[in-house]
Structures are given as structure tokens and as C-alpha cells.
Amino acid sequence: MGKQDVKGKKVIITGANSGIGFEAAKALTAQGADVVLAVRNEEKGKEAVQNIKKEHEGAKVSVMALDLADLASVKTFADAYKERFDQLDILINNAGVMVPPYQKTKDGFELQFGGNHLGHFALTGHLLPLLKATPSARVVTLSSIAHRKAAIDFSNLDGSKGYKAMKFYRQSKLANLLFAKEFDNRLKQAGINAMSLACHPGISATNLFKVGGERMQPIVKSLLYRFFQTPEMGALPTIYAATKETLKGGEYIGPDGRGNHKGYPAIEVPAKGVYDEKTMRKLWDVSEELTGVVFDFS
Structure with a gap:
């Protein structure tokens, strides 16, 4: 059993202008998928589109604005996508922020829990009607090995009672993993022909590892590539989760x-x-309470 044929399939990848999301977009467009890069920075998104088209002439790839740290932007994106397309075969919840200083989203959530988890939760909920209407749709949500030492502290989700960047990153990545599994459980219970999976890239040398917001020194970069995966390798679990035929849903x-x-x-x-x-x-x-997005499984 190999990979499913993605030719002509409609795909959304969040945060796809660099790193793992970009590599996944490149790989899926090369296989004939119609990919939307859902990104906060449209200029960088357009650059990514140009780079993909340079490599794959005739690639079906476009860019749409999405800020996961703003629930209004999430809804606007989902509405615009639904106007443009009547199917969604693969949704890849890839975008993420890692260990920023304490800050909040537009809606007052701690940035990592708000952007990495709640933004993707709301996006998936808004797009559920399309996922239900598309046979064998898949949702792939990126977690991290950082989930291993994490717990969800429901009494301090907004960080107002103290904030440690790495602790909150771990919490957000655990939330991604739990969401992916619970979503799959609910899809199966409702008898919906769609599946939800989680994946992680191992430790990848991507732009998440920017030191102090600046791009890495060449020497640091060469060390990263020695010990960590390249973004191309880091994207393979995403592509596998999105296309492997033998998967049943709920896998990590x-x-x-x-x-x-x-x-x-x-x-x-x-x-x-x-x-x-x-x-x-x-x-x-x-998550439903905080985002106001209630999933309709009927």
C-alpha cells in the first residue's frame, strides 16, 4: 500500500511560507495537488508561491491571508475559502510560534496556546462543513516531541498567573495532539468519512529556531543541520500523514x-x-467556549 493520489485534491497548509509547511506544499504541488498557503504575511506567501512555481511549472498553488492569533481573521479566511472552493481534501494545521516572550493574541489568549491550538481549533471547526462534504478528507495537526513533558494547566491558560515560554509551548503542542485524537474520535462516532491525524517533525532546523528574532549565524546553522533534520526530512511525517493510504485516523x-x-x-x-x-x-x-466555535458533527 502506497501513497494516495493527491492529483487535483484541494489542500490548505497553514504557515506554509517557510520551513516544514513550505516543504510539504512543495511536495504536494509536485504531486498535482491544488494547494492554498494560508499565511499571516502575504508578501512572504507570494514569494513562496513564486519559488514553488519556479521548481514546478504549472504548479497549482495560491496564497490566502490567515492570522491564527485573531479569531476574526480565522473566520474571514474560512468564509473566503468556502466561497472559492466546494471541497477540502487535506487540511494541514502546521503554523506555530515557539517560545516567544509573554504576549497575547487579538482575543486575549496567551500567544502559543491561542495561535498554535485555539486558532487551528477554530479554523478546523469553520471548515468542518467542507471536510464533511469531501469523501475521505484528512486533517493533519502538527504536534512536537515537546508534548512529552507537558500538562494542560486549565487554571492558567492565559499565563496571567505566571508564564514560562517553554512550558507554554509544550502545553500548546500537547493541546495539538489531544485535539487531533479527540477530533478523530468524534468523527468516527458521528460516522463521518474523514479522519484526523497528528504528526511531528522530530527536531528540524527551521525558522522556528531563530535566535533573538534574527536569522541564525551560518556556524549555528551548520551545527543544527548536523544534529537535526533538514526541513525536507522534517516535512516527511506531514506528507505521510496527509497521503499514506493505510492510515485509519487517530495515528501519530x-x-x-x-x-x-x-x-x-x-x-x-x-x-x-x-x-x-x-x-x-x-x-x-x-476550546469551544473560548473560541465560540462549536463543531457540527450532524
């Missing part, structure tokens, strides 16, 4: 090397006790 895909830091994609078992049903349900309810 990551690199197969030591500690899942590097390697080729394989089904991975998350840390023990991660899929706690009570936590998953609570996170879902809190």
Missing part, C-alpha cells in the same frame, strides 16, 4: 530514529497516559 506520525528526533516517518506511540479521555473532553469543551 514521527521520525523513526532514536528519540524520534530524526529519521523517516513511522507510526509512533505517544508518551504513556497522554490520551486521557477526561482531559481531552475538557480541552474540547474549553
Whole structure:
């Protein structure tokens, strides 16, 4: 069993102007998919489109504005997409911020939980009608090995009772993983012909690793590539989750090397006790409450 044919399939990738999202976009357009890069910075998005078209003449790729740290922007994007297309085969919830100083989204959420989790939660909810209307649709949400030491602190989601950047990053990536699994459970319960999966890139040398907001020094970059995956390799779990025919939904895909830091994609078992049903349900309810987006599984 190989990869599904993605020719002519409609794909959205968030944060696809650089790093893993960009590599996934390149790979899927090369296979004939029609890809929308959903990005905050439209100029960078247009540049990415040009770069993809240079490599693959006739590539079907376009850019649309999406700011996951602004729920109004998320709704505007989803409405605009639904006007333009009547199907959505693959949604890749890829965009993310990592360990920023304490700041809030437009709606007052802590930036990492708000952008990495709640923004994608709301986006998926708004696009659910299209996913339901598209046979065998897939939603792929990016988590991280950082989820392993994480817990969801429901009493301090906004960071007002203290903020540690890495702790909140871990929390957001755990939320991504729990959302992906709970969403798949609910799709199956409702008998909807769609699946939700999670994946992670191992440790990839991407723009997330910008030091102090500046691009890395060449020496740091060469060290990163020695110890970590290239963005091309880091994108493989995403592509695998989006296209592998044998997947049933609910799986977690990551690199197969030591500690899942590097390697080729394989089904991975998350840390023990991660899929706690009570936590998953609570996170879902809190996410619907905070975003005002209620998923319609009927």
C-alpha cells in the first residue's frame, strides 16, 4: 500500500511560507495537488508561491491571508475559502510560534496556546462543513516531541498567573495532539468519512529556531543541520500523514530514529497516559467556549 493520489485534491497548509509547511506544499504541488498557503504575511506567501512555481511549472498553488492569533481573521479566511472552493481534501494545521516572550493574541489568549491550538481549533471547526462534504478528507495537526513533558494547566491558560515560554509551548503542542485524537474520535462516532491525524517533525532546523528574532549565524546553522533534520526530512511525517493510504485516523506520525528526533516517518506511540479521555473532553469543551466555535458533527 502506497501513497494516495493527491492529483487535483484541494489542500490548505497553514504557515506554509517557510520551513516544514513550505516543504510539504512543495511536495504536494509536485504531486498535482491544488494547494492554498494560508499565511499571516502575504508578501512572504507570494514569494513562496513564486519559488514553488519556479521548481514546478504549472504548479497549482495560491496564497490566502490567515492570522491564527485573531479569531476574526480565522473566520474571514474560512468564509473566503468556502466561497472559492466546494471541497477540502487535506487540511494541514502546521503554523506555530515557539517560545516567544509573554504576549497575547487579538482575543486575549496567551500567544502559543491561542495561535498554535485555539486558532487551528477554530479554523478546523469553520471548515468542518467542507471536510464533511469531501469523501475521505484528512486533517493533519502538527504536534512536537515537546508534548512529552507537558500538562494542560486549565487554571492558567492565559499565563496571567505566571508564564514560562517553554512550558507554554509544550502545553500548546500537547493541546495539538489531544485535539487531533479527540477530533478523530468524534468523527468516527458521528460516522463521518474523514479522519484526523497528528504528526511531528522530530527536531528540524527551521525558522522556528531563530535566535533573538534574527536569522541564525551560518556556524549555528551548520551545527543544527548536523544534529537535526533538514526541513525536507522534517516535512516527511506531514506528507505521510496527509497521503499514506493505510492510515485509519487517530495515528501519530514521527521520525523513526532514536528519540524520534530524526529519521523517516513511522507510526509512533505517544508518551504513556497522554490520551486521557477526561482531559481531552475538557480541552474540547474549553476550546469551544473560548473560541465560540462549536463543531457540527450532524
